[in-house]
Amino acid sequence: MIEIDEDKLIRCPVCDAVNIDKGKKNACRRCGSAIYQHRKFSTEKSWAYLITAIIAYIPANLYPMLVTSAFGTKDESTILGGVVLLWELESYPVAAIIFFASIMIPVMKFLILIYLLISVKYPLGKDKKVSKHKLYYMTEVIGPWSMIDVFVVAILAALIHLSSVEILAGTAATAFAISVFFTLLAAHAFDETLIKENR
């Protein structure tokens, strides 16, 4: 017979099995994966990925995402420029999708992750109605959707390939892909068991 505290139960991030938090070294009893082992550096890994992502997000917005060259004239558009152009062409739903995927979602993810990373170390937002676990779950679900713009550019660049009319991917595509990649890593590296609100 073991007596355990319900607060001491954690979920394995790999196989979802319920485990007892034993402190320093936790290996999942079902799948054997390590459950957030580095207690001393609990948030540093996530911070590092997140900062990399934010740095990569700056050139992603400054450099052109899409380069259209038609009959000798070159037209470069950034992410925001593309959204504005679509809005002017009256394709509102697509403009909204691109705006959400490439601007809203990444920025929201940065802010939510920063908030979560700070709040697990310092007493912040203790009396908030919004559950931090819900916030974290949301970032994990919506995160990958910011890849839409990169895929769209890839499709356009592959399809329109003539000597007179040509679409090329811009520098921002690389920067943006890197940024999304690192935000996903940052979210995965975040130790969910550090959130201690319902406990």
Added chain:
Amino acid sequence: MKIENEDELDNFIICRQCFTLNEEIPIKDGSKALCSECGGVLYRYDSKLIDHSLSLSITGLIFFVLANMFPLLQIDILGSEQFITIPKTIVSLFENGFYIVGFVCVFLIFIFPLMIFLINILLFTLLKMERGEKLTKELLILLSHITPWSMADIFFISILVALVKLIAFGQIHIGISFWALMIFVLIDIYITKSIHLSEIWMLRKRILLNKDKQ
């Protein structure tokens, strides 16, 4: 809370959305258990999970092959016809020197979705034959690492967005691959989002227990 041993923790499940501890109860075939706190789906019970998943995985794989063989989109532009397939889209990124984006795309829309289906086929075949105790464990671990990185569904939405942008350039024809990809994505969503990995772990445990009894 008192428990006999650690294995008894298998009777509990922590909600993936709100981290609330829930007790696992037997439910009717085809129904789902919801979290007591937030109402998120905890697990489903499907007595024919192996057969359903196996047949869906094989169907999905066939449609994946189809989606990669035929043209995805074709455009008539300035009198010449241009078409793309999914592999051609990725190759053209490499040709234009976008190695990082090309590399990311290869994994996100080709290798990972393909691996998920191959792993699922192997996994459920092994479970059906009640063999490979170690291998099924490794496959399940691998599956949980890959699943968040598979973005076939996002790629499909990107095609729709690209279509709108392409209207200005010329006449567009939608290829066979587009419809194959649509079916593949629907199956992919069902397999990765609707079947929780913990259900497969539970199934594996039941199978192993049955095997021990015999």
